[in-house]
Every structure is written in C-alpha cells, then in structure tokens.
Amino acid sequence: xxxxxxxxxxxxxxxxxxKHVTARRLIALVSSQHAWSASTVKTLLARLRTKGYVxxxxxxxxxxxxxxxxxxxxxxSESSVINAQTSDFFSHICAMHQGPAxxxxxxxxxxxxxxxxxxxxxxxxxxxxxxSSVPCDCECGCAQTAETGTNEATQTDEVTSxx
Amino acid sequence: xxxxxxxxxxxxxxxxxxKHVTARRLIALVSSQHAWSASTVKTLLARLRTKGYVxxxxxxxxxxxxxxxxxxxxxxSESSVINAQTSDFFSHICAMHQGPAxxxxxxxxxxxxxxxxxxxxxxxxxxxxxxSSVPCDCECGCAQTAETGTNEATQTDEVTSxx
DNA sequence: CACATTCGTCTACACTTGTCATCGTGGTTA
DNA sequence: TAACCACGATGACAAGTGTAGACGAATGTG
Numbered sequence: 001x002x003x004x005x006x007x008x009x010x011x012x013x014x015x016x017x018x019k020h021v022t023a024r025r026l027i028a029l030v031s032s033q034h035a036w037s038a039s040t041v042k043t044l045l046a047r048l049r050t051k052g053y054v055x056x057x058x059x060x061x062x063x064x065x066x067x068x069x070x071x072x073x074x075x076x077s078e079s080s081v082i083n084a085q086t087s088d089f090f091s092h093i094c095a096m097h098q099g100p101a102x103x104x105x106x107x108x109x110x111x112x113x114x115x116x117x118x119x120x121x122x123x124x125x126x127x128x129x130x131x132s133s134v135p136c137d138c139e140c141g142c143a144q145t146a147e148t149g150t151n152e153a154t155q156t157d158e159v160t161s162x163x
Numbered sequence: 164x165x166x167x168x169x170x171x172x173x174x175x176x177x178x179x180x181x182k183h184v185t186a187r188r189l190i191a192l193v194s195s196q197h198a199w200s201a202s203t204v205k206t207l208l209a210r211l212r213t214k215g216y217v218x219x220x221x222x223x224x225x226x227x228x229x230x231x232x233x234x235x236x237x238x239x240s241e242s243s244v245i246n247a248q249t250s251d252f253f254s255h256i257c258a259m260h261q262g263p264a265x266x267x268x269x270x271x272x273x274x275x276x277x278x279x280x281x282x283x284x285x286x287x288x289x290x291x292x293x294x295s296s297v298p299c300d301c302e303c304g305c306a307q308t309a310e311t312g313t314n315e316a317t318q319t320d321e322v323t324s325x326x
Numbered sequence: 327c328a329c330a331t332t333c334g335t336c337t338a339c340a341c342t343t344g345t346c347a348t349c350g351t352g353g354t355t356a
Numbered sequence: 357t358a359a360c361c362a363c364g365a366t367g368a369c370a371a372g373t374g375t376a377g378a379c380g381a382a383t384g385t386g
Contacts, residue, residue, distance in 0.1 A: 005373055009255040017257075017301045023333065039376045042334070047373085056334090070333075082260055083267040089252050090272060092172040094180075097245055099278030104246040105265055106285050109253060110297045115262030116290045120283065122269050127279045134273045138180045168343055186363065202346045205364070210343085219364090233363070 001084050002051040010034065011044045015054055016078040020071045045072060053081065095137040164247050165214040173197065174207045178217055179241040183234045208235060216244065258300040 004012065014029050015021055021029070027041045048054045056070040074081075090098055106119070167175065177192050178184055184192070186208065190201045211217045219233040237244075253261055269282070 003372090004255075006255055007374060013255075013257055013301050017299065036374090037376050039378090040374075043375075044373095046335075078257070078260060079263055079267075082256055082264045086252070086264050086268060087271060089249070090268065092167075092169055093245055093249075094176055094241070095273050097241060098272045099274045100242055101245050101249050102265075102268055102272055102274070103278065103281050103285065104242075105249060105253065105268070106282055106289075108250060109261045109265055110258050111262045111265070111289060111293055112296045113290065113293050114295075115266065115297070116286050116293055118266050119269055120286055122266065123279050123283055123286070126269075126274060127276065130274055130276050130279055132277075133275045134278070136180065138176045166342090170344060199344090200346055202348090203344075206345075207343095209365075 001088065002053075003088070004048075004051075004053070004081070004085060007034075007036075007040075008044055008048055008051075008053075011041065012048060012053060012074065012081070013078075015072055015074050020057070020073050022071055026072065096134050099134060164251065165216075166251070167211075167214075167216070167244070167248060170203075171207055171211055171214075171216075174204065175211060175216060175237065175244075176241075178235055178237050183220070183236050185232045185234055187232070189235065259297050262297060 010033065011026065011030060014026060018025070018029070023038075023042060023045065026045070027038045030036060030041050045054065049056070053075060054072050055075050056072055058070060090101070093101060111119075173196065174189065174193060177189060181188070181192070186201075186205060189208070190204045193199060193204050208217065212219070216238060217235050218238050219235055221233060253264070256264060274282075
C-alpha cells in the first residue's frame with residue numbers, strides 16, 4: 001500500500017467524486033483549489049497511476065476538441081483507501097494513546113446523525129469485551145498502563161507542559 | 164506545525180515514554196526496534212529538534228562514563244502532538260467521508276472501557292445538534308450529500324462530457 | 327494532406343526523508 | 357597531562373515529493 005502525498009490526495013478526491021474525468025476537466029477542477037500548472041497535475045496523475053490508485057480508459061465518445069481523450073478513474077473505492085491510510089497513520093501512535101486520539105477526533109470531526117448512531121452501535125458491542133485498560137506498546141521497556149484517570153493528567157507531567 | 168515522519172515518530176514515542184533520555188539510552192532503545200545506526204538516530208534527533216518537538220537539557224549528574232551527557236525531552240505533550248497530527252491527516256479527507264473513516268477506526272483501534280464510556284458520552288452530546296447529513300466538501304462542484312442515497316450518478320454523466 | 331491542438335511522457339530541480347560516516351570538542355581516566 | 361571516548365554537528369547520498377517546462381504522438385479541422 002503506497003503512501004499518498006497531500007498533493008496526490010487533492011487529485012484523488014476529485015477523481016473519486018467525478019468517477020470519470022478527463023485530464024482537461026481534472027486540471028480545471030484542481031485549479032479552483034490550487035494554483036498548480038497543468039503539468040503539475042499531470043505529474044501527480046502519473047504518480048497516482050504508478051502507485052496503482054488510478055487507471056485510464058479510452059473515452060469512446062471523442063468529444064469535439066478533445067483528441068484521444070483518456071478518462072481517469074480510481075481503481076479502489078474511496079472508503080477502502082481512506083481506511084487503509086487511516087489505519088496506517090494510526091500505526092505510528094502508541095496503542096495506549098489511540099483511544100484518546102479517537103476521542104479527539106470524535107469531538108472535532110463532522111458527524112451526521114447516522115454516523116453517530118453507527119458509532120454508538122459499535123461502541124455498545126465493543127464495550128462487552130473491552131479491556132479495562134490498553135497498555136503502552138512503545139517497546140521501550142515502559143510498563144505504563146495509564147489512562148485510568150479522568151483525563152490522563154495523573155502522572156502525566158508532560159501533558160500539562162504542552163506549549 | 165511541522166510534519167513528523169514515520170522514523171521521527173519512532174524516536175519521539177520513546178522520548179515521551181522515557182520523559183528524559185540521553186542519546187546513549189535512546190539509541191539503545193531504538194535499536195530494539197530498528198536496525199538503525201547511532202548516527203541515524205542522532206540525525207532524527209537533530210531534525211526533531213529543529214522542528215521544535217524536542218529540546219536538550221544538561222544532565223546535572225554526570226554519570227560516570229557519560230561526559231557532558233545531554234538529556235532529551237519533548238517540548239510538547241504526546242496527546243497534543245497526536246491530536247494535531249491526527250487532525251492534519253483528516254484534513255485531507257472529504258468531510259463526507261470523515262464519519263465513515265471514524266467508524267472504521269472505532270472498529271479497529273484498541274479501546275479500554277473508559278475510552279468507550281468517554282466516546283459514548285461525547286456522542287450522546289453531539290447527537291443533540293448533529294446534522295442529518297454531512298455534505299461533500301471536495302470543492303469540485305459536486306453537490307453530493309450522499310451516504311443516504313445509493314447512487315448519486317445522476318448529473319455526473321453530463322458534467323463529465325461537457326468538457 | 328498539412329496544422330494546430332491536446333494528451334501523456336520525459337526531464338528537471340529544490341526540498342524532505344531515510345540512512346549513515348566522519349569530525350571537532352570537551353569531559354574521563356590513567 | 358596525555359590518551360580516550362561519547363556527544364552533537366556537519367556532510368552525504370538515494371529515494372520521495374512539490375512543481376513545472378519541453379517533447380513527441382495522436383487527432384479533428386481546413
């Protein structure tokens with residue numbers, strides 16, 4: 001699973017939304033958000049292709065002024081890529097802090113009524129078998145099993161010192 | 164807020180866990196996870212310092228064989244850095260898909276009983292004012308408010324072909 | 327059948343990241 | 357005090373990323 005750079009995300013998002021886009025249209029759409037030259041977008045497109053995230057198809061309908069207009073489409077669903085990248089990102093974080101990170105997200109990410117209901121359902125299920133605490137997995141000899149306190153501010157001198 | 168590379172995360176995690184570490188000890192701890200040379204760790208340390216994530220202090224106690232043993236410590240709390248980086252990561256994702264991404268995380272991330280209770284409390288609160296749906300914010304003219312409907316492939320077709 | 331247009335590819339360059347060797351300096355030890 | 361050693365700094369180099377110009381091939385137009 002190749003990593004996706006921020007610039008590549010911008011392009012990929014558009015492809016997912018449009019489902020099928022020509023380079024021409026893609027460049028136009030991107031330019032409403034970034035002051036990138038057409039070449040830049042093409043480069044990103046090429047890189048996304050070598051990474052396997054997009055592929056091209058011939059457009060049967062050769063729209064007037066677009067000779068050999070190829071059409072780009074994503075090879076994977078938006079959700080699956082997002083899930084994979086998100087999990088990958090979380091893998092950098094100590095297990096003990098993933099829960100709190102999630103709490104932060106749940107407080108800040110835009111959620112719909114349905115999202116909330118889904119989350120509640122999952123939490124209810126997970127509550128049945130959740131451990132009382134998640135130990136640190138930093139593999140540096142630390143035996144911390146913290147976060148039992150109200151806001152992990154117990155032994156966390158560090159937490160208080162945040163700039 | 165500078166980005167933190169995967170290699171830098173490894174080092175930073177150890178510093179947070181240890182609170183105060185000498186280069187010597189840090190290198191020893193890192194080597195239990197990665198086959199990096201001492202130089203590599205020092206470089207990462209230096210980069211983390213220029214990025215402002217760690218700083219050095221003199222160790223008053225000059226432990227026998229460690230002359231001028233500096234001690235590294237994090238300048239920011241682990242939680243605040245994690246939250247900032249996590250939010251930054253989510254900013255690449257279309258608003259409409261952030262909820263689902265969160266659902267995926269809540270299903271896979273290790274959670275303690277307390278984490279779950281906290282999450283439930285927050286969700287309950289948020290449910291009071293959550294919108295019925297979160298619209299796409301890909302800024303590419305899409306008016307999708309999906310995740311309720313199954314096929315939003317209505318006007319997409321026309322949009323694609325008009326070049 | 328030339329021509330302009332447009333497309334994808336190639337090349338480029340600065341900067342970041344992964345990875346490491348070397349060096350100067352200043353305390354430790356004999 | 358002389359030899360030594362660890363520490364941080366500097367330099368290095370390949371690969372990835374942000375950004376873009378130039379080029380050759382395909383194609384509709386006159």
